[in-house]
Amino acid sequence: MTDEVPSGLKLDFSGSPVVAKFLKSNAFVRGIMGPVGSGKSYACCAEIFRRAVQQKPSPRDGIRYTRFAVVRNSYPMLRTTTLKTWLELLPEHIWGNVRHAPPITHHLKLPPRKNASGIDCEIIFLALDAPKDVRKLLSLELTGAFVNEAKELPKAVIDGLTHRVGRYPTKADGSASWHGIIMDSNPCDDDHWWYRLAEKETPRGKFKWEFFNQP
Numbered sequence: 001m002t003d004e005v006p007s008g009l010k011l012d013f014s015g016s017p018v019v020a021k022f023l024k025s026n027a028f029v030r031g032i033m034g035p036v037g038s039g040k041s042y043a044c045c046a047e048i049f050r051r052a053v054q055q056k057p058s059p060r061d062g063i064r065y066t067r068f069a070v071v072r073n074s075y076p077m078l079r080t081t082t083l084k085t086w087l088e089l090l091p092e093h094i095w096g097n098v099r100h101a102p103p104i105t106h107h108l109k110l111p112p113r114k115n116a117s118g119i120d121c122e123i124i125f126l127a128l129d130a131p132k133d134v135r136k137l138l139s140l141e142l143t144g145a146f147v148n149e150a151k152e153l154p155k156a157v158i159d160g161l162t163h164r165v166g167r168y169p170t171k172a173d174g175s176a177s178w179h180g181i182i183m184d185s186n187p188c189d190d191d192h193w194w195y196r197l198a199e200k201e202t203p204r205g206k207f208k209w210e211f212f213n214q215p
Contacts, residue, residue: 018214019043023050027210029158029203031150031183031194034214040184041085044146049090051144051178052108052121058173062112065169066143066176067122069161073152075127078104082148083125103136128157141167143176150183155193158183162207
């Protein structure tokens with residue numbers, strides 16, 4: 001699976017069939033599990049940017065507006081792993097500096113060009129190791145969310161996020177072309193909520209969940 005996106009960035013996952021299937025899925029909640037170093041977090045970061053590029057332009061000004069939350073269980077892990085992976089794909093010297101004062105934010109902006117719409121994509125990095133952070137998460141108006149190492153978080157966090165996505169951009173800016181939640185995780189025990197939902201009682205219907213196992 002290969003996508004050409006603005007600024008010359010090329011996302012090529014043709015060498016990973018599982019990741020390609022993960023990216024092609026439109027399930028409301030998608031989870032990809034695999035060992036350390038298997039590319040699952042990188043794929044989720046790429047998926048955020050891909051959805052930002054695919055958002056329909058605002059009828060007001062032709063800008064593609066999106067906002068995503070990237071969630072981890074603690075700020076040390078968020079800074080040393082999640083944010084590091086994100087910046088490997090979308091480095092600051094190209095896409096602007098990250099605001100490190102909580103909530104950590106990376107605001108990607110690309111002005112409209114002759115034959116291309118502009119991009120305004122806000123990425124909010126949140127760790128849920130304090131009650132105030134949970135409250136912040138549950139008051140956001142989001143396009144979508146990425147939960148990094150989801151096995152470290154209670155399912156209640158995922159459930160809370162399902163009510164926050166699809167709320168941005170507003171109708172005046174065309175509403176969200178896509179909304180949903182993507183998750184990654186290292187392997188978990190068979191009594192974990194991830195295993196139960198992936199192997200025994202996967203939610204179906206309008207709000208479908210889908211799980212993928214990355215080698």
